[in-house]
Amino acid sequence: MKLYELTITKAREGLRKKEFSAVELCRAFLERIKALNPKIFAFLTVSEDSALAQAKAIDDAILLKRDIPVLAGIPFAVKDNILVEGVKCTAGSRILENYIALYDATVIRKLKEGGGVILGKTNLDEFAMGSSTENSFFGPTRNPRDLKRVPGGSSGGSAAAVAGDLCCFALGSDTGGSIRQPAAFCGVVGLKTTYGAVSRYGLIAFASSLDQIGPLTKTVEDAKIVFRAIKGKDPLDSTSLNFKIEIPELKIRGLKIGIPKEYFIEGIDREVERIINKTINTYKKLGAEIIEVSLPHTEYALAAYYIINPSEASTNLARYDGIKYGFSDKEKVDLMRFYLGTRQQGFGSEVKRRIMLGTYALSAGYYDAYYLRAQKVRALIKQELDKVFQKIDVLLTPTTPTLPFKLGEKVTDPLSMYLSDIFTIAVNLAGLPAVSLPAGEVKKLPVGFQLIGKPFEEEKILQIAQFFEQTQQ
Amino acid sequence: MILEKEVKHIAELARLGLTDKEVGKMQKELSSILDYMDKLKEVDTSEVKPIFYSLLIENVMREDQPQKQSLEKLNRLVKVAPETEKRFVKVKTILHKT
Numbered sequence: 001m002k003l004y005e006l007t008i009t010k011a012r013e014g015l016r017k018k019e020f021s022a023v024e025l026c027r028a029f030l031e032r033i034k035a036l037n038p039k040i041f042a043f044l045t046v047s048e049d050s051a052l053a054q055a056k057a058i059d060d061a062i063l064l065k066r067d068i069p070v071l072a073g074i075p076f077a078v079k080d081n082i083l084v085e086g087v088k089c090t091a092g093s094r095i096l097e098n099y100i101a102l103y104d105a106t107v108i109r110k111l112k113e114g115g116g117v118i119l120g121k122t123n124l125d126e127f128a129m130g131s132s133t134e135n136s137f138f139g140p141t142r143n144p145r146d147l148k149r150v151p152g153g154s155s156g157g158s159a160a161a162v163a164g165d166l167c168c169f170a171l172g173s174d175t176g177g178s179i180r181q182p183a184a185f186c187g188v189v190g191l192k193t194t195y196g197a198v199s200r201y202g203l204i205a206f207a208s209s210l211d212q213i214g215p216l217t218k219t220v221e222d223a224k225i226v227f228r229a230i231k232g233k234d235p236l237d238s239t240s241l242n243f244k245i246e247i248p249e250l251k252i253r254g255l256k257i258g259i260p261k262e263y264f265i266e267g268i269d270r271e272v273e274r275i276i277n278k279t280i281n282t283y284k285k286l287g288a289e290i291i292e293v294s295l296p297h298t299e300y301a302l303a304a305y306y307i308i309n310p311s312e313a314s315t316n317l318a319r320y321d322g323i324k325y326g327f328s329d330k331e332k333v334d335l336m337r338f339y340l341g342t343r344q345q346g347f348g349s350e351v352k353r354r355i356m357l358g359t360y361a362l363s364a365g366y367y368d369a370y371y372l373r374a375q376k377v378r379a380l381i382k383q384e385l386d387k388v389f390q391k392i393d394v395l396l397t398p399t400t401p402t403l404p405f406k407l408g409e410k411v412t413d414p415l416s417m418y419l420s421d422i423f424t425i426a427v428n429l430a431g432l433p434a435v436s437l438p439a440g441e442v443k444k445l446p447v448g449f450q451l452i453g454k455p456f457e458e459e460k461i462l463q464i465a466q467f468f469e470q471t472q473q
Numbered sequence: 474m475i476l477e478k479e480v481k482h483i484a485e486l487a488r489l490g491l492t493d494k495e496v497g498k499m500q501k502e503l504s505s506i507l508d509y510m511d512k513l514k515e516v517d518t519s520e521v522k523p524i525f526y527s528l529l530i531e532n533v534m535r536e537d538q539p540q541k542q543s544l545e546k547l548n549r550l551v552k553v554a555p556e557t558e559k560r561f562v563k564v565k566t567i568l569h570k571t
Contacts, residue, residue, distance in 0.1 A: 102549055195527045209526050238533035303512045323564055328555040335565040344490030356499055359487040375523035377516050431527025
């Protein structure tokens with residue numbers, strides 16, 4: 001097996017057994033990035049020198065027979081909306097094209113303390129707004145499984161980097177499906193944590209009540225490892241919480257898997273549905289109890305989400321005004337024209353669309369009809385999900401309604417792009433943990449399925465995911 | 474269909490410059506998206522309290538004590554601004570002589 005094909009678990013074993021050094025492991029990825037990134041364009045920035053220095057420090061520690069933490073020496077990629085001190089952080093936007101981060105995000109600090117090796121920053125839809133990575137100011141990333149297709153978004157660069165073996169694991173962010181959907185499109189594992197499980201300090205804010213940072217990995221075991229390393233209460237993020245990790249000894253026999261009937265409707269690609277049904281059958285054969293459930297407000301989740309996320313985004317993106325950092329209009333004009341010009345030139349069209357939508361939904365005269373109403377529907381969606389978990393252990397759904405689509409296929413119709421999030425969105429509205437993992441393939445293209453759990457039950461849903469993963473080996 | 478003057482008003486509120494072409498395009502796109510949002514009117518929300526966060530936590534407080542920052546860090550913060558003068562971030566005139 002090539003070094004760049006190793007999982008976190010296997011890489012750590014190899015380092016411990018001194019089969020290779022951390023520097024050799026890091027070089028293997030750097031060489032592969034040099035060879036493949038021009039085609040795939042997963043990385044926006046590669047931090048070669050600092051990565052090698054980080055790797056060397058781990059080799060020194062190993063030489064001194066120091067006990068190394070579980071992620072020490074493991075090379076990973078970071079979505080370019082998560083700050084790494086001293087490294088450019090663009091959010092995929094012209095308005096931050098040359099911005100260099102002044103501090104580490106908390107998750108980065110934790111991974112650095114754990115000896116992780118940062119290979120670089122990955123491409124994303126501008127400000128994490130999108131489902132294909134085609135909204136990046138720097139150009140789209142391509143799906144390593146089919147270069148004519150999108151890797152999904154907005155964490156498309158991270159998903160492609162893991163799928164293309166350009167890193168051992170990656171960090172992404174998920175606001176409406178931005179980790180899970182690209183994980184499904186690229187055939188990797190993607191975990192969105194419970195809202196509050198992972199600190200958002202150092203994550204460029206998009207929608208503050210929905211955003212979460214999470215891992216994209218090659219295996220479910222790897223996702224567990226990264227999750228345990230990044231989770232936890234952070235005084236710098238007052239929405240983060242401490243919670244005890246309960247690692248239940250689960251038996252698949254008798255486990256109650258809920259299948260929400262509203263997630264199996266018209267509009268799903270028939271082949272995707274077939275693979276998901278096969279997955280459900282696999283769990284049935286393993287001894288799980290399959291229970292049909294109903295979540296009647298599912299059909300309103302998309303509309304609620306596409307009011308709430310732009311509203312929060314319009315507020316969060318007000319800070320990009322050309323004064324404190326970033327792109328600024330150089331014309332000699334007054335303050336108003338300066339703001340208008342800076343933001344007109346600095347933001348791409350999807351970002352502008354969402355800022356407009358959000359401003360409209362929050363404006364006097366429309367706040368009640370749109371924003372407030374959406375938050376009430378959100379309450380109903382959450383209530384409904386909380387209630388259904390009284391009778392089941394986990395929900396199983398498709399991650400996406402279609403196979404990965406072709407580049408350019410959905411760019412002209414924003415609404416059609418929004419619809420690719422229908423299965424992932426409710427999870428963010430309710431703040432629940434959810435993982436997407438590979439279910440199978442259709443014509444060599446990956447299909448992902450999603451497991452949704454109760455708040456803070458990441459360990460449980462990951463174990464349930466592993467029961468399926470084991471049958472595929 | 475959202476009116477052109479509404480689009481221009483919203484753009485000004487958001488401090489977002491839009492070209493005439495962008496205004497037209499935005500009008501069409503926002504209208505079709507907002508039409509889809511009308512779907513939410515089907516839901517009976519009369520007895521529902523809105524939630525703004527999925528977690529049911531109360532306001533998280535801390536002592537109102539400033540954290541000491543190094544001068545070096547403060548200098549870096551100022552340096553990253555597009556226009557500066559000595560240790561200040563430079564901004565456009567806000568108060569005009571009338």
